[in-house]
Amino acid sequence: xxxxxxxxxxxxxxxxxxxxxxxxxxxxxxxxxxxxxxxxxxxxxxxxxxxxxxxxxxxxxxxxxxxxxxxxxxxxxxxxxxxxxxxxxxxxxxxx
Amino acid sequence: xxxxxxxxxxxxxxxxxxxxxxxxxxxxxxxxxxxxxxxxxxxxxxxxxxxxxxxxxxxxxxxxxxxxxxxxxxxxxxxxxxxxxxxxxxxxxxxxxxxxxxxxxxxxxxxxxxxxxxxxxxxxxxxxxxxxxxxxxxxxxxxxxxx
Amino acid sequence: xxxxxxxxxxxxxxxxxxxxxxxxxxxxxxxxxxxxxxxxxxxxxxxxxxxxxxxxxxxxxxxxxxxxxxxxxxxxxxxxxxxxxxxxxxxxxxxxxxxxxxxxxxxxxxxxxxxxxxxxxxx
Numbered sequence: 001x002x003x004x005x006x007x008x009x010x011x012x013x014x015x016x017x018x019x020x021x022x023x024x025x026x027x028x029x030x031x032x033x034x035x036x037x038x039x040x041x042x043x044x045x046x047x048x049x050x051x052x053x054x055x056x057x058x059x060x061x062x063x064x065x066x067x068x069x070x071x072x073x074x075x076x077x078x079x080x081x082x083x084x085x086x087x088x089x090x091x092x093x094x095x096x
Numbered sequence: 097x098x099x100x101x102x103x104x105x106x107x108x109x110x111x112x113x114x115x116x117x118x119x120x121x122x123x124x125x126x127x128x129x130x131x132x133x134x135x136x137x138x139x140x141x142x143x144x145x146x147x148x149x150x151x152x153x154x155x156x157x158x159x160x161x162x163x164x165x166x167x168x169x170x171x172x173x174x175x176x177x178x179x180x181x182x183x184x185x186x187x188x189x190x191x192x193x194x195x196x197x198x199x200x201x202x203x204x205x206x207x208x209x210x211x212x213x214x215x216x217x218x219x220x221x222x223x224x225x226x227x228x229x230x231x232x233x234x235x236x237x238x239x240x241x242x243x
Numbered sequence: 244x245x246x247x248x249x250x251x252x253x254x255x256x257x258x259x260x261x262x263x264x265x266x267x268x269x270x271x272x273x274x275x276x277x278x279x280x281x282x283x284x285x286x287x288x289x290x291x292x293x294x295x296x297x298x299x300x301x302x303x304x305x306x307x308x309x310x311x312x313x314x315x316x317x318x319x320x321x322x323x324x325x326x327x328x329x330x331x332x333x334x335x336x337x338x339x340x341x342x343x344x345x346x347x348x349x350x351x352x353x354x355x356x357x358x359x360x361x362x363x364x365x366x
């Protein structure tokens with residue numbers, strides 16, 4: 001997964017610049033959680049699909065559900081990221 | 097189990113019933129055979145079905161589950177045996193296969209019984225074919241989850 | 244917060260429903276394959292009970308989904324000990340297949356709803 005949070009200012013990148021000032025909104029946690037979830041569900045989907053293909057006793061529907069969940073969480077993560085970027089840009093426009 | 101396992105089980109049922117049908121047809125065709133290369137009349141054949149546990153597929157230890165264990169068994173024809181019933185004796189002194197007393201040994205085959213058996217095999221075969229269709233449609237629907 | 248939307252109790256219940264239905268189908272398949280096996284006893288699961296089984300630690304549910312397989316009572320046996328009923332298995336197969344289909348469709352609808360919710364920025 002390429003860095004999906006490029007475009008965010010350093011202060012908002014989870015894990016970086018944590019101590020450079022007050023935590024801005026609750027968005028950082030939300031985004032971090034969304035990224036973690038997306039990564040985890042992605043890994044599970046891959047695992048289940050390969051299990052299915054290898055005949056390891058994984059149901060087709062089980063693998064499909066895992067793929068759908070991974071997809072949804074990714075979409076969610078992107079939305080959260082977009083919102084944060086938009087909000088930041090709006091605020092920075094106000095700072096003259 | 098699941099996808100491959102289910103189809104394998106139904107497949108085993110179809111194979112077994114087909115073998116059963118073959119034996120029945122052979123019986124019917126040889127109902128009047130009084131002389132075989134081994135000597136003596138044709139002996140009625142029977143199939144012995146036996147259930148078989150499925151080998152366990154390796155289980156993927158995911159917290160999210162999705163793998164499951166057995167409980168389902170396939171079937172196979174363990175052996176084809178000869179019926180132990182004694183042959184039918186008919187008094188036919190003119191028959192080259194008659195014994196010293198003029199009796200000819202016929203296979204103890206009842207055409208009605210064989211036909212019933214055959215119908216049973218056909219029906220069971222069809223049932224297993226339905227199960228294959230059911231599995232196929234469930235797989236198709238599972239793929240539709242992503243639509 | 245985002246997690247509960249994608250992994251809500253409703254979705255977990257639906258997923259479990261599909262698992263239980265698939266499990267049942269396996270056993271029906273086994274019963275049908277062994278309809279002429281001497282001594283074979285019809286087996287099944289308790290559908291309702293399996294549905295209600297607790298979801299484990301709640302997040303990704305049951306680590307060990309192995310349904311309790313049991314012998315079905317009250318079926319007539321033939322002389323060789325086999326008690327598989329053609330009618331019962333045929334009916335159950337059709338019914339279970341249908342349930343599975345309904346489950347998939349409800350799941351699909353739920354996913355579409357979530358996608359809409361995400362797209363409209365409601366998180």
